[in-house]
Amino acid sequence: MPLKSSLCYSVALATVATATLAPVASAATFNFSYTSSLGTITATVDGTLQPDNNTVFVSSISNTTFNGSPAPALPLTGSFVAFVSGSLTGQAVLSLDGSGLDFIACNTTNCNDGFGFLTAGIIFPVDLFASGAGYGSVSVGEPFVLANYSLTTVPEPATVLGLLSVAGVGLLCKGRKLEG
Known part of the structure; x- marks a missing residue:
């Protein structure tokens, strides 16, 4: 697996884990x-x-x-x-x-x-x-x-930011995949 893909995959996985494992406020x-x-x-x-x-x-x-x-x-x-x-x-x-x-x-x-x-x-x-x-x-x-x-x-700001960061990493990875 090329270094760019591996790094992109790791960042994406970390972003999803952070968004998913964040404590849920009642x-x-x-x-x-x-x-x-x-x-x-x-x-x-x-x-x-x-x-x-x-x-x-x-x-x-x-x-x-x-x-x-x-x-x-x-x-x-x-x-x-x-x-x-x-x-x-x-x-x-x-x-x-x-x-x-x-x-x-x-x-x-x-x-x-x-x-x-x-x-x-x-x-x-x-x-x-x-x-x-x-x-x-x-x-x-x-x-x-x-x-x-x-x-x-009303969606919490942290939830919205988490979803936006996952989308951003996805777009970044897709852009790098097209370049490579």
């Missing part, structure tokens, strides 16, 4: 969107993806908008079930596929403004969405519509 950032009967909410959600690769324990929500305009900040998140029971506590839960939602995000502990989701059977017989004035004021709630819900993972 904490992640997600893009969130939901369209109710009155408009669309978008936000950035920080949380921890659970081992089932679907459930997300939410730690914070930021950059919220309603119908494309900045909406009230929601520094508090918790369990919708706990809130209905009288306090803004408990683990806020969203999911990638829209199942198992128990989430409320609020501007104050009394939740003067914000929005939330609740899966059927926990308290109400249907999946539910509710929101305050800054998010369309669906305060009595309306049925949750799965087709209007989206929670997707």
Whole structure:
């Protein structure tokens, strides 16, 4: 095997090994969107993806908008079930596929403004969405519509750089192969 090919192969193997063996963080950032009967909410959600690769324990929500305009900040998140029971506590839960939602995000502990989701059977017989004035004021709630819900993972910069480096080494090796 010529020296150039051997060196190219070694660099490619090292790059793939580094990208593959890099530790996987369980904490992640997600893009969130939901369209109710009155408009669309978008936000950035920080949380921890659970081992089932679907459930997300939410730690914070930021950059919220309603119908494309900045909406009230929601520094508090918790369990919708706990809130209905009288306090803004408990683990806020969203999911990638829209199942198992128990989430409320609020501007104050009394939740003067914000929005939330609740899966059927926990308290109400249907999946539910509710929101305050800054998010369309669906305060009595309306049925949750799965087709209007989206929670997707934002790729981590290290993952993107790893993939780009693998592609770069591949192109470099291909270019050298054509020269030789």
